[in-house]
Amino acid sequence: MLNIGVIGCGAIGRDHIRRLTDIVPGCQVVACADYFEESANKVAAQYEGMKVYKTGEELIHAPEVQAVVITSSDPSHAGYVLEALKAGKFVFCEKPLAQNAGDCEKIIAAETAHGRRLLQVGFMRRYDRGYAEMKRIIDSGELGAPLMIHACHRNVSQPDGFQTEMGVSNVAIHELDICRWLLGDEYESAQVLKVRQSACSTKGYDNPQIVLLETKSGARIDVEVQVADAYGYDIQCQVVCEKGTVNLPDPYAVVKRANASRSFPILTDWKDRFIEAYDIELTHWVKTLEEKGEPDGPSAWDGYAACVAADALNRSRGTGRFLPVETMEKPELYR
Ligand SMILES: NC(=O)c1ccc[n+]([C@@H]2O[C@H](COP(=O)([O-])OP(=O)(O)OC[C@H]3O[C@@H](n4cnc5c(N)ncnc54)[C@H](O)[C@@H]3O)[C@@H](O)[C@H]2O)c1
Numbered sequence: 606m607l608n609i610g611v612i613g614c615g616a617i618g619r620d621h622i623r624r625l626t627d628i629v630p631g632c633q634v635v636a637c638a639d640y641f642e643e644s645a646n647k648v649a650a651q652y653e654g655m656k657v658y659k660t661g662e663e664l665i666h667a668p669e670v671q672a673v674v675i676t677s678s679d680p681s682h683a684g685y686v687l688e689a690l691k692a693g694k695f696v697f698c699e700k701p702l703a704q705n706a707g708d709c710e711k712i713i714a715a716e717t718a719h720g721r722r723l724l725q726v727g728f729m730r731r732y733d734r735g736y737a738e739m740k741r742i743i744d745s746g747e748l749g750a751p752l753m754i755h756a757c758h759r760n761v762s763q764p765d766g767f768q769t770e771m772g773v774s775n776v777a778i779h780e781l782d783i784c785r786w787l788l789g790d791e792y793e794s795a796q797v798l799k800v801r802q803s804a805c806s807t808k809g810y811d812n813p814q815i816v817l818l819e820t821k822s823g824a825r826i827d828v829e830v831q832v833a834d835a836y837g838y839d840i841q842c843q844v845v846c847e848k849g850t851v852n853l854p855d856p857y858a859v860v861k862r863a864n865a866s867r868s869f870p871i872l873t874d875w876k877d878r879f880i881e882a883y884d885i886e887l888t889h890w891v892k893t894l895e896e897k898g899e900p901d902g903p904s905a906w907d908g909y910a911a912c913v914a915a916d917a918l919n920r921s922r923g924t925g926r927f928l929p930v931e932t933m934e935k936p937e938l939y940r
């Protein structure tokens with residue numbers, strides 16, 4: 606039985622605690638912490654024997670905690686990951702791995718010093734059945750080489766404090782990971798464009814933005830990033846290959862026929878849209894720790910590659926130019 610401590614008791618922290626308790630076999634959440642102690646106390650009160658720590662650092666070093674799940678806000682990720690690696694503990698960190706590529710490099714240095722993997726990054730889309738089937742078809746070669754990806758990432762709205770850069774570093778970071786995974790390719794250059802702005806966002810951040818990427822093999826990717834669309838949580842992805850295309854399926858929904866129309870609901874929350882992917886992701890994580898003694902899901906290198914692209918995109922804003930996406934040499938541990 607793997608004893609887990611969770612740092613961050615907000616939306617996804619609570620959701621992961623629920624699934625680690627009710628769905629995922631072979632583990633239990635024994636501790637939690639949150640910047641607002643009250644949030645952690647409220648969560649712990651719902652689960653028997655769950656201990657609350659005042660700080661994330663105390664939780665990481667608690668002797669009963671064997672693995673740490675980081676679900677606190679983006680700026681806190683790198684510090685907690687480094688602390689967990691210092692303690693030699695397994696760590697699952699929600700995306701993004703860090704706020705910039707430089708912090709990811711520190712994490713890579715800390716993990717490679719151990720000589721084995723301890724960290725997995727929460728790029729759960731790799732565990733979604735739709736994306737997995739798209740990858741299987743692309744990898745089979747039956748459609749020839751992939752040439753282009755057209756994707757879009759639409760959220761209903763954003764909380765206060767959301768900023769333009771987060772449209773890339775927090776939101777499109779999922780596409781930055783899934784596109785290089787689908788194509789088995791790396792990025793060469795990147796540019797973000799501002800387009801005609803939507804009246805749905807009046808809070809000072811750019812919406813929509815278009816993320817453009819070119820890969821090393823010359824494939825082109827465009828991602829519409831709409832962080833306040835006022836209608837639903839809508840994730841689309843089409844990979845165009847030489848001899849055909851593959852599309853991400855829409856989530857299961859019953860079609861209703863009434864009042865002279867056919868209709869089906871569109872989800873509004875990422876929790877529901879990727880519920881199965883999160884379940885599979887964390888089940889796989891716990892299973893591999895138990896069976897192999899280390900994780901095999903998205904690595905520090907994957908977290909880093911996405912952050913390098915995100916940094917280039919955010920630097921490109923307003924320049925009208927594609928900027929190079931340059932990574933350091935890939936350490937042996939991640940090959
Ligand atoms: N993989 C996914 O699809 C997915 C989905 C949602 C969120 N996330 C990621 O998970 C993280 C949390 O997102 P959320 O939607 O739950 O946000 P949230 O705001 O609902 O929750 C964040 C929680 O972290 C706490 N917190 C903030 N700074 C902290 C610190 N330094 N130490 C301890 N606790 C701290 C806050 O008090 C809050 O309770 C974000 O990094 C986000 O990018 C990933």
Ligand SMILES: O[C@H]1[C@H](O)[C@@H](O)[C@H](O)[C@@H](O)[C@H]1O
Pocket residue numbers: 700760775776779875
């Ligand atoms: O933190 C969330 C989460 O990662 C969702 O999957 C994404 O769609 C949202 O845009 C983001 O804010």
